[in-house]
Amino acid sequence: MTQADERAEGLTGLAETSLGVAFLRDLEHQRADRLFADPFARLFLDAAGDVGASWTNVPSGPAGLGFIDLMADQVAVRTVALDTALLEAAAAGRTQVVLLACGMDARAYRLDWPAGTRVFQVDFAAVLDFRTRALRAAGARPRCEVVDVATDLRDDWGAALRAAGFDPTARTAWLAEGLVYGLPSVAADGLLDAISALSAPGSTLALDHGEDGELLRAARTAVSPDFTDLWQGGPRTELDVWFRRGGWAPLIRDIGLVAVEYGRPTPKAFDPRRAGTGRGWLIQAMRQPLPAGDVPQGLAGASAP
Template sequence: MTADVSKDHNVFEEVAKTARWTAAARARESRRGDRLFDDPLAELLAGPEGAELLTHFHPPHAAKEGNPFLPIRTRWFDEFLAGAVGPGHQVVGLGAGLDTRSFRLDWPENTVLFELDQPDLLSYKESQLDSSGAARRCECHRVPVNLAGDWTAALTGAGFDPARPTVWFAEGLLFYLPEELAAAVVRQAAGLSAPGSRFAADLIGTGIFRFPYLRSFLGKLEDAGSPWRFGTDDPRGFVENCGWRVDEVVEPGEPRANYGRWPRRAAPAGFRDLPRSFLVAASART
C-alpha cells in the first residue's frame, strides 16, 4: 500500500521531525531498570522537543510506557548487528537519523560505519555529539544524502568499498518512503553488496492503515508532515524482489522478538486488517 505523495522531494525533510521522537523513546527505555539496551546519548539528542513528541503521539494510557515495539526493535537490530558484523566489515545505516550505535556498541576490529541521512539532521547530530565528549567505538563517516537522489555516489565518495562485505540496516525508514523509492533503496544496497553481506529492515503491514485504533496516531504523523506511506503484507517477497535472500522474518511477540516485553502474542497470520510490524534479516545472493 502506498499513500498518495504530491511532494516526494520533501520526504526526507519531513522524516527528520520524527528523529527526536525515537531518540526520546530510547532515552526513556535507558532509564528503566529492566532496559533492553542503554543509550546514554539519546536524551541529549532528543532534547525537549523529543520528550514532548512522546506525549503527543501516544494515547494517554500509553504515554508513560510508550509503544513496546520501539525498544524491542532497537534490541533486535542491536543483536542482528552483533551477529552479522565481523572484523573489517563495513556497516551502512540507511536513514541513520539520530542513531548512536557508533558510540554504544562493541564493534569488531577495523569496522567502518557509514551513516546516511539528510544534511540538516546529520549536522544537528554532529553538533550535539561532538560537544558531548563521548568517544566512538569504531571508525564512522556521516554521509549527507537524499535517498531519492544518487546516494550511492556519495557513499562511495566517502570511502565505501563495494568489494568488502557490508552489513546494511534500515531501522524505522522504509515505511516513510513511497513504495517505489523504498524498493529502489533496498535494491541499490543489494547491488553494492559483496558476498557475505547482510541486510536488516523493519516493515509494516497494510492493516496498520485500516486499523481504527491507529487513525489518530496516523493523523498526527500526517499533521506533523511525517506520514507513513508504505506497507506490505509480504515482507519476505518485498525484500527478495529487491535482490536479497531472506533469512528471517519475525513479528513482535514471537520468541525472537519479545524479550519479555510484548504484552500479547503475535497477531494471527490470517488477519490482514490487524496492525503488523515485521523485522527482516537477509543475506546477499551469491
C-alpha cells in the first residue's frame, strides 16, 4: 500500500478534502438565498465526526481571510453551474454520467435525472465506503441508477470503469469537479487523455479549474499543514489549447462572470481586484466531432477547434 493509499483509507489527506467541499455545500444549503439544496452534505459531515469538524474558518494571511471566506462562493456557484451542465447533457441523451473523484457529491441523490440515467461514482474505496454507509444509515435513495467504481485515478481507472459496466461507445457526460488543480501537469494531461480515450464523439466534460494564490495557500495551511501543497497547478498549457489538443471544444468562463449570473460576488480566492489571488474558471467541453443539431444549451457558444 502506498502512502497515498494509507491516507485515503482513513478519510484523511486527499480523501478528507471531500469533506471540506461538503462543509461548503452545507453552508450554502443553510442560506435563505441558497443556489441549491444539498441536505446530504450535513449527513456526511456528521458521519465524519471530528474530521468533518476540522473545516472551520480559521482567519489567515495578510487579509485575515479563512478557507471558507475564500471558497464559499466558488463552491456555491460551481455546484449549481455544474448541476445545470450535467442535467442538460443528460436531457440531450447522455444518460451515462461519470463523476470522477466524486467525494461527497450527492448529485445522484438530489438531482432530477431523466429516466434511464446511470451515474458512475469514481473515487478511492475508502471514500465510497464511507459515503455509502452514511447514506444507507439515513435511508437515502438515489434518483437514478448508481454504480460505484473504487479505483485510484493514478492507475488504469478506465479498466475499472469498463469492468463496472461503462460503455465507451455511448456518449457520456463527464464531471471532474474539485480535481484538476490538485494534479501536477503530467497527471492532468494523463487524466484528459484517459477521459478522451473513453469518450464517444458528442460526450461532454464539465470541470472547474483555478490558480493558486497566496491567500488561498495561507488559508489551506491554517486548516491543516497537510493541505498547503494541495494545489498542484493542473494543465501547464492554456486551457483552450489543452482541451483542443485532446479533441474537445471548450467553453471556458471566468468564475467571476458565472457568479454574476447567479447574483453572487466574484469568489474571493479568484477575484483579480484582490492581491494574492489567482484566476478561476468553469469549463464545459464537447468531444468532437459534434453530431449535427445536438448541442446542449450551455455549449451553444463553443466553437469547433
